[in-house]
């Protein structure tokens with residue numbers, strides 16, 4: 313029943329308001345009683361003394377017993393709201409005006425009487441009521457026959473009519489009813505306003521809970537957004553909670569998708585790798601078996617051929633495994649280039665030098681073109697060399713005899729741009745977007761150069777690790793240009 317926050321808050325508010333109403337009623341009731349008792353006692357403070365004076369109770373320094381009796385009689389008839397007692401100095405009751413059957417005490421306490429006569433106590437001052445064993449009431453008292461030579465006290469109990477009046481007042485008075493209604497209406501209004509405010513505050517929480525539930529029910533695949541409208545000007549904690557939840561949910565969905573994608577990529581890769589390993593391994597195995605079985609019958613030439621093939625396949629395998637390992641390292645999270653300042657022209661010169669032999673074999677002209685005053689770049693020299701190796705090797709492989717491969721190095725703003733441009737076969741437009749994929753090779757070159765199609769994937773990864781991009785432009789029949797930039801080194 314009370315499982316929602318709103319229900320709990322509402323219940324709490326109802327209990328609080330009811331308690332407030334009760335406390336208010338009790339406090340105001342008892343305060344009114346107290347106040348009326350005080351007023352009663354104040355007004356009748358001198359009642360006892362005036363009675364003594366008015367009624368000539370004291371004559372020649374003695375109490376007039378007759379006058380006292382007649383006064384008792386009169387007051388029983390004309391003013392039942394007071395009861396008059398004659399006490400001795402110890403508080404014992406000597407005679408009284410009340411109905412004899414009703415008086416229960418023989419003795420009243422002197423302490424409140426002394427306090428009354430002392431003038432020091434604050435009103436209302438309660439004294440013993442002789443008509444009851446434990447009740448106490450307001451009173452007036454005076455020593456008789458005189459304050460100078462007291463022999464007893466005239467003790468006047470102000471009958472509790474006022475008390476009863478308060479009760480009646482509370483029950484019947486128009487004013488009391490009106491104020492009770494006013495209090496009730498105020499509390500009801502407070503309750504209503506509180507409920508509305510709670511409702512407004514908890515509504516968004518309920519929406520957030522619903523959004524979270526939906527998200528959970530969708531198996532964390534569809535973020536059910538809390539915030540459909542644009543963000544509020546002054547968002548509070550609930551809004552911030554909602555926005556954070558939205559962001560978290562979005563992020564979770566994204567990451568789950570990413571993980572799934574990565575997982576399927578990894579599966580593809582494993583399939584691809586095992587396929588690429590199986591083919592050369594099967595060839596190796598076949599030739600080795602033949603060599604073993606036909607050991608005696610093979611001519612020296614055949615044997616040399618077979619060994620050459622076996623050697624080539626094992627070289628291919630070694631290279632493939634090496635490149636796979638390299639790519640895996642580069643793609644691992646912790647791969648970060650060891651940057652250092654170095655001179656790009658010097659590196660290009662070394663690499664070009666290294667490939668001159670192969671260029672000669674292919675009858676391709678390989679040349680670099682350097683801008684004047686090139687600055688140092690800041691990069692991982694071994695990795696950049698790897699990129700150059702791959703690009704130049706590809707260019708030489710795909711350029712027919714008589715063509716040229718140029719390697720221009722140019723300054724551009726905060727970068728040095730490095731290109732490898734050939735006049736070779738070019739790459740068909742349909743293959744261009746995929747040549748950087750692992751194992752991707754353009755179809756009619758499949759049998760090619762004994763490479764597995766990892767070279768460009770490695771090159772692109774290295775360039776990306778340097779915060780740059782490997783760009784390619786190609787036209788079939790006209791040639792291909794690869795280009796990338798490296799950041800200029802700024803001396804600290």
Ligand SMILES: Nc1ncnc2c1ncn2[C@@H]1O[C@H](COP(=O)(O)OP(=O)(O)O)[C@@H](O)[C@H]1O
Nearest residue numbers: 706707710747753754763764765766767768792
């Ligand atoms: N300079 C180039 N000219 C024409 N085709 C190229 C060139 N460079 C790369 N390619 C194409 O891109 C494919 C992928 O290159 P790469 O990743 O280095 O693999 P691999 O060299 O092992 O074949 C190559 O198979 C080739 O078809």
Ligand SMILES: [Mg+2]
Nearest residue numbers: 706763767768
């Ligand atoms: Mg290659």
